[in-house]
Amino acid sequence: MTSSKKSQQPFPHRHLLSCEHLSAPEISYLLDLADADADANRTGSAKRHVLDGRFLINLFFEASTRTQASFEMAAKRLGADVLNMNVSTSSVTKGETLIDTAVTLNAMRPDIIVVRHHAAGAVELLSQKVDCSVVNAGDGAHQHPTQALLDALTIRRAKGRISGLTIAICGDILHSRVARSNINVLNTLGANVRIIAPSTLLPAGSDRLGAEVFTDMWAGIEDADVVMMLRLQRERMEGSFVPTTREYFHFFGLDHEKLARAKPDALIMHPGPMNRGVEIASTVADHSRSVIREQVEMGVAIRMAVLEALAGHLPRT
Amino acid sequence: MASEKGRAASATKSTRKVDATTTAFINARLVDPETNRDEPGGLLVADGVIADLGAHLRRNAPAGAEVVDCRGCVLAPGLIDCQVFAGEPGAEHRETLKTASHAAAAGGVTTIVVMPDTNPVIDQVALVDFIQRRARDNAVVHIATMAAMTKSLAGLEITEIGLLQRAGAIAFSNGKASVVDTRVMRNVLNYARDFDALIVHHTEDPYLSKNSAMNSGEVATRLGLPGVSKLAETIVLERDVRLVEMTRARYHAATISCAESLDVVRKAKARGLAVTCGVSINHLTLNENDIGSYRTFFKVRPPLRSDEDRRAMVEGIASADIDVIVSSHDPQDADVKRRPFSEAADGAVGLETLLAAGLRLVHGGDLTLIELLRAMTVNPAKLLGLPAGRLMKGAPADLVLFDPDEPWVLNKDLLRSRSKNSPFDEAKLQGRVLRTIVAGATVYQYAGVERT
Numbered sequence: 223m224t225s226s227k228k229s230q231q232p233f234p235h236r237h238l239l240s241c242e243h244l245s246a247p248e249i250s251y252l253l254d255l256a257d258a259d260a261d262a263n264r265t266g267s268a269k270r271h272v273l274d275g276r277f278l279i280n281l282f283f284e285a286s287t288r289t290q291a292s293f294e295m296a297a298k299r300l301g302a303d304v305l306n307m308n309v310s311t312s313s314v315t316k317g318e319t320l321i322d323t324a325v326t327l328n329a330m331r332p333d334i335i336v337v338r339h340h341a342a343g344a345v346e347l348l349s350q351k352v353d354c355s356v357v358n359a360g361d362g363a364h365q366h367p368t369q370a371l372l373d374a375l376t377i378r379r380a381k382g383r384i385s386g387l388t389i390a391i392c393g394d395i396l397h398s399r400v401a402r403s404n405i406n407v408l409n410t411l412g413a414n415v416r417i418i419a420p421s422t423l424l425p426a427g428s429d430r431l432g433a434e435v436f437t438d439m440w441a442g443i444e445d446a447d448v449v450m451m452l453r454l455q456r457e458r459m460e461g462s463f464v465p466t467t468r469e470y471f472h473f474f475g476l477d478h479e480k481l482a483r484a485k486p487d488a489l490i491m492h493p494g495p496m497n498r499g500v501e502i503a504s505t506v507a508d509h510s511r512s513v514i515r516e517q518v519e520m521g522v523a524i525r526m527a528v529l530e531a532l533a534g535h536l537p538r539t
Numbered sequence: 540m541a542s543e544k545g546r547a548a549s550a551t552k553s554t555r556k557v558d559a560t561t562t563a564f565i566n567a568r569l570v571d572p573e574t575n576r577d578e579p580g581g582l583l584v585a586d587g588v589i590a591d592l593g594a595h596l597r598r599n600a601p602a603g604a605e606v607v608d609c610r611g612c613v614l615a616p617g618l619i620d621c622q623v624f625a626g627e628p629g630a631e632h633r634e635t636l637k638t639a640s641h642a643a644a645a646g647g648v649t650t651i652v653v654m655p656d657t658n659p660v661i662d663q664v665a666l667v668d669f670i671q672r673r674a675r676d677n678a679v680v681h682i683a684t685m686a687a688m689t690k691s692l693a694g695l696e697i698t699e700i701g702l703l704q705r706a707g708a709i710a711f712s713n714g715k716a717s718v719v720d721t722r723v724m725r726n727v728l729n730y731a732r733d734f735d736a737l738i739v740h741h742t743e744d745p746y747l748s749k750n751s752a753m754n755s756g757e758v759a760t761r762l763g764l765p766g767v768s769k770l771a772e773t774i775v776l777e778r779d780v781r782l783v784e785m786t787r788a789r790y791h792a793a794t795i796s797c798a799e800s801l802d803v804v805r806k807a808k809a810r811g812l813a814v815t816c817g818v819s820i821n822h823l824t825l826n827e828n829d830i831g832s833y834r835t836f837f838k839v840r841p842p843l844r845s846d847e848d849r850r851a852m853v854e855g856i857a858s859a860d861i862d863v864i865v866s867s868h869d870p871q872d873a874d875v876k877r878r879p880f881s882e883a884a885d886g887a888v889g890l891e892t893l894l895a896a897g898l899r900l901v902h903g904g905d906l907t908l909i910e911l912l913r914a915m916t917v918n919p920a921k922l923l924g925l926p927a928g929r930l931m932k933g934a935p936a937d938l939v940l941f942d943p944d945e946p947w948v949l950n951k952d953l954l955r956s957r958s959k960n961s962p963f964d965e966a967k968l969q970g971r972v973l974r975t976i977v978a979g980a981t982v983y984q985y986a987g988v989e990r991t
Contacts, residue, residue, distance in 0.1 A: 321877055342764050347877075362764075425760040426759065
């Protein structure tokens, strides 16, 4: 956070680490910026110069093709130079600590670092050790702010509003940073948020997150305006959380039968990558009401907006 | 079977030089939890033991005695801390017996029990002997040794409990890990009973706590950290109580942290079992919200719980269902603490802040001074069979003089401990140790201003 300029800046934060403390006007400001960026991207007039001469590092401790590509494209559309660093877990365990990595990169004087890390809180820890702006691109099961913002933008463009909508988030809530960020953003914007999962995939205290909790998907999806499916994170499933993907699909997969309980114009969303036939039926994923591809498109726009907003806090060149 | 002999030899006197002169502590507020004494008076020390005490000595010192004017401050038995993780042997960069003893002295702690979680593990007679020799040569407070109850703390094979006890091991523990195999635990308790050996157990189901970083609940969920349920502690404790019922062994739950565990202990005591328990100062004075945004100095084991549990622990001290308060002093260096929370080491140093942190509860009206000190002096002494921990004629002159009201702010860089991982860094504390006396000799004296 900055100090003196706080009152004048529409986005008064130096970093984007979490959605938990973003206000409704701050979120709306980002969505408005992104809305314009999305339109400009479609007409091919998007190349702007907000980040000319700036250097962005994509620092990914966890592999993610789509998020990294999305940040890279957003940064380049704004004129920044981009360096992609994929630091696999194994090379980290060879010695260098996260803080050493942060200090080393900081010494190279980048302007913005985009970080994904497998441990909750790691991006915030890194942000304390560097002088540049830091964007959280996902930290453990904690937060994934740009995903929630792009989801909000997608919903707002399709529905014209977010306030008052009933939005059901369904799937692996326990391991999901996407769910946590979305609950924050959608609540702040006035939506009625529901979460749906088997009890083994609901984190402790989930009834106190500001969402209505369902363990029965048929009930949870009833009259929903938006159905947001989450990926079943099978790589984090040590310890028998669900018996089989077949059973999971039967009770918690989005198929036409369950979808029929939602509103007739309900949006179908998924942050990707999808496990077709596990959490979502292939034909539902490709349904006319599916906005999964728009989510990807809005991803670039929202990341442009975030970088623009943070650019206001960079020292002048 | 040999238990008296074993226990008599157990607390190694590190300061063997006995003060030949008489020291008179006058104008003191004498506080002794065993006799519920809390009155103005004085105390005489001669030959390393308490020679006399009482109101009649408040202003009168015998001729020739060295006189210490206590200026109305509290003179109490030196604290006895049943759970200290020193780094020696194996992790001397974190703490040695010497540095731990200086930290203890600065905190008014005159006896520390060091845990067997070292490298190598204290599971052999020669290693008990090593600790005691190192303590004798380097430490300024008494150091007693807790030996491992299973070899390498692996939870599979019983150690030589009889011989270790004879060598001076004061009690037996499995360190920071529970014995998972119920049959091994039964055999440990059954075997230990023949020696009247005290079994001290950390209760944590490792399957439930696997990969966990903090207490499960809303705070963990918001932080996206994997949580462990309180049940992981209570389940093992309940199992152990059943085994104690069967074996009639002496059993001490090392550090409980939640209301449910307290309930289990209460019921076991009501059934007449030799079950006791301890709580760490952290679980009496901090809660999970203190973790804030991933502050790793608040990462301890068991994890900090809700404030409701914390309050239950305080009530457990007041009702004497919880027997002892430990610092659970666990030095960790910056390299293992300055990491993402789930990857950072557990543990907090606590020797130097034990008393001041505990006094928060007295100043807050939750405990009386006697209730607090009872769990830090006479109760651990009784549990371990030590003669210290009392203000009594003939008892060892292990004493602490402290001003219960003086306010100060902790600067972790001024800690004597070799590691600085204190959750009380920059915290406002009230209550200052002025002087610590071990076997009649002053081993710590507050200089009035903190060294820098």
